[in-house]
Amino acid sequence: MTNETRRNWKPATAMVHAGTMRSPYGETSEALYLTQGYVYDTAEGAEARFKGEEPGFIYSRYANPTVDMFEKRMCALEGAEDARATASGMAAVAAALLCSAKAGDHVIAARALFGSCRWVVETLMPRYGIEATLVDGRSLDEWKAAVRPNTKLFFLESPTNPTLEVVDIAAVAEIANEAGARLVVDNVFATPLQQKPLELGAHVVVYSATKHIDGQGRCLGGIILSDEAWIEEELHDYFRHTGPSLSPFNAWTLLKGLETLPLRVAHQTQAAARIADHLARHKAVSRIIYPGRDDHPQADIVARQMTGGSTLICFDVKGGKDNAFALLNGLDIIKLSNNLGDAKSLITHPATTTHKNLTDEARETVGILGGTLRLSIGLEDVDDLIEDLDRALAKAG
Numbered sequence: 001m002t003n004e005t006r007r008n009w010k011p012a013t014a015m016v017h018a019g020t021m022r023s024p025y026g027e028t029s030e031a032l033y034l035t036q037g038y039v040y041d042t043a044e045g046a047e048a049r050f051k052g053e054e055p056g057f058i059y060s061r062y063a064n065p066t067v068d069m070f071e072k073r074m075c076a077l078e079g080a081e082d083a084r085a086t087a088s089g090m091a092a093v094a095a096a097l098l099c100s101a102k103a104g105d106h107v108i109a110a111r112a113l114f115g116s117c118r119w120v121v122e123t124l125m126p127r128y129g130i131e132a133t134l135v136d137g138r139s140l141d142e143w144k145a146a147v148r149p150n151t152k153l154f155f156l157e158s159p160t161n162p163t164l165e166v167v168d169i170a171a172v173a174e175i176a177n178e179a180g181a182r183l184v185v186d187n188v189f190a191t192p193l194q195q196k197p198l199e200l201g202a203h204v205v206v207y208s209a210t211k212h213i214d215g216q217g218r219c220l221g222g223i224i225l226s227d228e229a230w231i232e233e234e235l236h237d238y239f240r241h242t243g244p245s246l247s248p249f250n251a252w253t254l255l256k257g258l259e260t261l262p263l264r265v266a267h268q269t270q271a272a273a274r275i276a277d278h279l280a281r282h283k284a285v286s287r288i289i290y291p292g293r294d295d296h297p298q299a300d301i302v303a304r305q306m307t308g309g310s311t312l313i314c315f316d317v318k319g320g321k322d323n324a325f326a327l328l329n330g331l332d333i334i335k336l337s338n339n340l341g342d343a344k345s346l347i348t349h350p351a352t353t354t355h356k357n358l359t360d361e362a363r364e365t366v367g368i369l370g371g372t373l374r375l376s377i378g379l380e381d382v383d384d385l386i387e388d389l390d391r392a393l394a395k396a397g
């Protein structure tokens with residue numbers, strides 16, 4: 001095998017070449033190793049591999065060459081020492097959190113979280129004796145006040161789902177360091193191209209690769225990136241013995257996704273910025289939240305920690321749920337779906353879908369109202385999308 005890894009590649013180059021391991025056939029495209037296991041030439045060879053004295057693969061629950069290529073390419077993009085790919089984004093979040101705390105420890109998480117992430121923190125972890133405190137991620141005072149002697153873990157998402165609130169990652173990392181806790185950041189909404197949590201001081205970054213990294217609606221996947229020591233000491237055995245591993249086929253699909261990630265995210269972000277400005281001027285829209293706009297409530301933090309405005313827009317239509325539903329039902333190109341980061345533009349009504357399990361009060365606290373909609377911009381022509389939205393907004397009064 002020959003390996004492709006160089007330092008100082010810019011993202012677009014790294015996303016096409018980094019991590020590629022060529023077999024003796026010299027294939028251009030990454031090989032898809034659909035295999036569960038590996039054979040050894042001799043009994044001594046098997047023994048040496050199990051002892052870790054000889055490099056090589058043992059079983060695809062532990063590692064697989066195609067999955068390895070995906071992990072290495074993601075490390076190159078993120079600037080991380082090591083990574084483990086998972087079957088879904090939630091498998092990545094659950095593994096990263098569970099491997100960062102044990103019974104008797106305390107976790108602090110920002111309240112505005114993806115619904116399933118919130119369930120892991122609020123419901124699953126307490127079952128195993130890990131207590132959680134939820135704070136307003138925007139308030140550094142709340143993070144500080146929640147610290148206890150047994151606080152071992154901080155968890156946040158930024159920008160948040162669905163209201164695109166921004167958390168000051170560097171400042172929260174400093175509080176975590178003072179507390180002797182690890183900071184895990186779910187970086188899905190910013191993508192690895194627009195925000196680098198490890199450079200900002202976070203200890204672990206997680207992704208749902210299902211979103212922009214695949215970006216074409218095909219498969220689920222996730223990844224955890226961090227320093228080599230933590231992955232070896234805390235994560236490795238968990239993976240080996242509980243099996244949240246990514247399938248080689250999905251790893252191959254995600255490798256192909258990475259090749260076009262910089263192009264897609266650049267187009268989608270440019271289009272999102274134009275559409276956000278258009279919606280902000282529309283009389284049927286009462287609120288617009290887009291990290292790339294000067295009127296974003298935390299525009300100063302966005303300027304410090306993000307290099308792009310994201311591919312997502314959150315907005316409210318006047319008249320609450322009825323008008324929001326009228327808009328949704330009036331769309332033609334933009335599809336109703338709770339997914340995001342896709343080539344197809346997708347829109348969702350969080351209050352009745354992704355965040356329906358929260359109480360009315362909890363929803364209001366994180367800014368999800370009856371008229372709130374989350375829009376993920378795809379790869380369509382931006383003029384067609386604006387026309388689609390205008391036609392549907394006319395039906396929403």
Ligand SMILES: *Cc1c(COP(=O)(O)O)cnc(C)c1O
Binds near residue numbers: 090116157220
């Ligand atoms: C989608 C998503 C997840 C979960 O990812 P899956 O691949 O669907 O399991 C976690 N966090 C955020 C922010 C997400 O958008």
